Amino acid sequence: MSDPVLAEGAIKKSVPQTEKGTSLWQDAWLRLRKNTFALLGLGVIVFFCIIALLTPYIAPYGYEQQNLMLGAVPPSAEHWLGTDIFGRDMLTRIMYGSRVSLMVGFIATGVALIIGVLWGTIAGYAGGRVDAVMMRLVDILYALPFMIFIVLLMVVFGRNILLLFLAIGAVEWLTMARIVRGQVLSLRRQEFIEAAVSLGLSRWTIIRRHLIPNTLGPVIVYTTLTIPSVMLLEAFLSFLGLGIQPPQSSWGLLISYGVETMEEYPWLLLFPGLALSITLFALNFLGDGLRDALDPRASRN
Amino acid sequence: MFRFIVSRLLQAIPVLLVVITATFFLVRAAPGGPFSAEKTVAPEVIKALEAQYKLDQPVWQQYLSYLNDLAHGDFGPSFRYPGRSVDELIAGGLPITAELAFYAMLVAIIIGVSAGVLAALKPNTPQDYVPMSAAMIGICMPSFLMGPLLVLIFGIWLEWLPVSGWGDLPGDKILPAITLGSGYAAFLARLSRGGMLEVMSQDYIRTARAKGLPEWVVVLKHGLRGGLIPVIAFLGPAFAGLLSGSFVVETIFQIPGLGRFYVQAAFNRDYTMILGTTVFFATLIVLFNLLSDIIAVWINPKLRHQLREGK
Numbered sequence: 001m002s003d004p005v006l007a008e009g010a011i012k013k014s015v016p017q018t019e020k021g022t023s024l025w026q027d028a029w030l031r032l033r034k035n036t037f038a039l040l041g042l043g044v045i046v047f048f049c050i051i052a053l054l055t056p057y058i059a060p061y062g063y064e065q066q067n068l069m070l071g072a073v074p075p076s077a078e079h080w081l082g083t084d085i086f087g088r089d090m091l092t093r094i095m096y097g098s099r100v101s102l103m104v105g106f107i108a109t110g111v112a113l114i115i116g117v118l119w120g121t122i123a124g125y126a127g128g129r130v131d132a133v134m135m136r137l138v139d140i141l142y143a144l145p146f147m148i149f150i151v152l153l154m155v156v157f158g159r160n161i162l163l164l165f166l167a168i169g170a171v172e173w174l175t176m177a178r179i180v181r182g183q184v185l186s187l188r189r190q191e192f193i194e195a196a197v198s199l200g201l202s203r204w205t206i207i208r209r210h211l212i213p214n215t216l217g218p219v220i221v222y223t224t225l226t227i228p229s230v231m232l233l234e235a236f237l238s239f240l241g242l243g244i245q246p247p248q249s250s251w252g253l254l255i256s257y258g259v260e261t262m263e264e265y266p267w268l269l270l271f272p273g274l275a276l277s278i279t280l281f282a283l284n285f286l287g288d289g290l291r292d293a294l295d296p297r298a299s300r301n
Numbered sequence: 302m303f304r305f306i307v308s309r310l311l312q313a314i315p316v317l318l319v320v321i322t323a324t325f326f327l328v329r330a331a332p333g334g335p336f337s338a339e340k341t342v343a344p345e346v347i348k349a350l351e352a353q354y355k356l357d358q359p360v361w362q363q364y365l366s367y368l369n370d371l372a373h374g375d376f377g378p379s380f381r382y383p384g385r386s387v388d389e390l391i392a393g394g395l396p397i398t399a400e401l402a403f404y405a406m407l408v409a410i411i412i413g414v415s416a417g418v419l420a421a422l423k424p425n426t427p428q429d430y431v432p433m434s435a436a437m438i439g440i441c442m443p444s445f446l447m448g449p450l451l452v453l454i455f456g457i458w459l460e461w462l463p464v465s466g467w468g469d470l471p472g473d474k475i476l477p478a479i480t481l482g483s484g485y486a487a488f489l490a491r492l493s494r495g496g497m498l499e500v501m502s503q504d505y506i507r508t509a510r511a512k513g514l515p516e517w518v519v520v521l522k523h524g525l526r527g528g529l530i531p532v533i534a535f536l537g538p539a540f541a542g543l544l545s546g547s548f549v550v551e552t553i554f555q556i557p558g559l560g561r562f563y564v565q566a567a568f569n570r571d572y573t574m575i576l577g578t579t580v581f582f583a584t585l586i587v588l589f590n591l592l593s594d595i596i597a598v599w600i601n602p603k604l605r606h607q608l609r610e611g612k
Binding site for chain 1: 315316319324327328330437438440441442443445446449450452453457549552553563564567568570575579
């Protein structure tokens with residue numbers, strides 16, 4: 001190995017092999033596949049997403065289609081989940097509601113993801129005083145009563161769906177920032193980063209090939225766990241009358257309508273509630289499963 | 302220890318200032334004043350009202366005088382309930398909300414810790430899966446769904462318990478406490494399971510067993526002390542969360558607590574009430590976080606040691 005050209009060749013040969021980086025993900029997938037609950041969760045989420053996407057084409061009735069003569073009827077062959085007091089098909093309404101609920105869940109989580117990852121990476125990478133100031137700000141924000149602040153925001157600026165995304169995203173990014181910063185901090189000091197530096201890889205390559213794939217695990221796990229809490233927040237705001245406004249509909253709104261008439265027509269509360277709970281269950285199981293799969297150290301505890 | 306408490310108290314001041322300032326200007330930026338709902342009121346009357354509530358002054362002057370009042374423990378008069386001060390409303394609502402939060406906390410601790418400890422003693426057996434899956438229900442069923450369902454089942458169908466109220470009928474505190482506590486029970490179950498699992502594999506537990514101590518002494522005396530540290534660290538924030546999160550439950554069960562005042566204030570644009578409640582909640586949260594930090598240090602010999610070495 002005294003020949004430098006040969007040595008370089010050896011490195012070049014070995015780098016693409018490690019660069020494929022499939023082992024971590026293959027490993028994780030193998031572990032995830034053994035987890036029945038997580039797979040079930042994944043299946044439910046995919047199924048609900050497909051249904052939500054196809055709703056305009058496959059919904060059994062029109063979204064606004066009323067049948068006042070019919071009124072509220074319990075589940076039957078024509079209306080699988082019954083109808084509400086205006087004779088509107090509950091299955092159709094829940095399907096349209098899922099579009100809003102899932103969309104809020106994914107988009108608001110996306111907002112939180114972008115802010116959190118950027119904030120955390122910058123803080124962790126810059127280090128020193130910048131890091132201290134940025135994380136102190138996160139600490140301060142953590143201490144705020146956020147539920148109350150969101151209610152306040154929605155009251156002050158009106159009930160706007162875009163604002164809802166921003167408000168929820170603005171709340172949920174804090175933990176993401178902490179996680180990413182912690183990851184970046186610990187990764188920067190590890191030998192394989194030093195090795196990459198000593199191999200002469202550029203800074204961007206190190207970030208892209210070595211840092212990002214390694215922060216991705218916890219970020220994916222936390223993202224999966226953020227989606228249900230975001231959906232919960234939306235449902236909660238809609239329940240209070242501060243979130244989604246009619247004629248749009250979300251599961252939270254359907255639940256709040258259901259509560260008003262639950263004594264006479266309990267299915268109007270039960271089915272939207274079931275839809276929300278099943279989704280939250282599935283996302284939580286998937287998130288836990290992903291955590292076990294991507295972070296075997298944490299799961300062994 | 303003393304220095305630790307003082308430094309944490311000092312850290313709380315900027316947090317509270319940020320809260321007060323942000324809330325103050327947010328609320329002032331809101332379109333539509335508190336008196337805009339009453340359209341029949343003559344403009345002169347509105348002017349007089351605004352003068353009475355200092356709304357005619359420049360905003361920065363209002364801000365400073367509000368800070369000054371706050372420093373003297375005065376949250377100002379309510380815009381919505383004439384003749385009553387925010388202090389009075391808080392004083393009236395807080396005991397009820399605190400009582401509700403206290404019962405909810407009891408529910409959460411009893412259910413959560415016993416489920417978590419049971420699960421941790423036999424991991425990856427039915428004794429683990431069943432309580433932990435049940436705990437998941439608490440996480441996946443939000444209070445605004447859990448509450449009405451409990452009312453429907455136990456209040457309307459079975460007619461075992463009253464459907465609403467607070468302290469009017471026997472047993473009317475049970476359903477609100479369970480509704481509010483169940484979500485936190487789930488978190489406590491996970492925390493205590495994790496904590497116990499970690500502790501029970503430690504050397505000193507093996508030593509305790511080797512000494513021939515009965516298993517229940519090992520678990521209750523040596524295991525719980527270390528295993529519940531994460532739970533105790535979470536209790537402070539949890540209690541603060543129960544206090545400020547109680548407004549759904551208070552709305553569902555028509556409980557005249559602080560949370561319901563807050564929702565009403567938000568809908569009514571009752572400036573001083575929103576401000577007062579937010580500041581009050583923030584103070585509570587900061588204080589409970591501080592308290593749980595202190596308890597965590599006090600109960601955990603390792604942390605106590607670190608603190609002494611650090612200072």
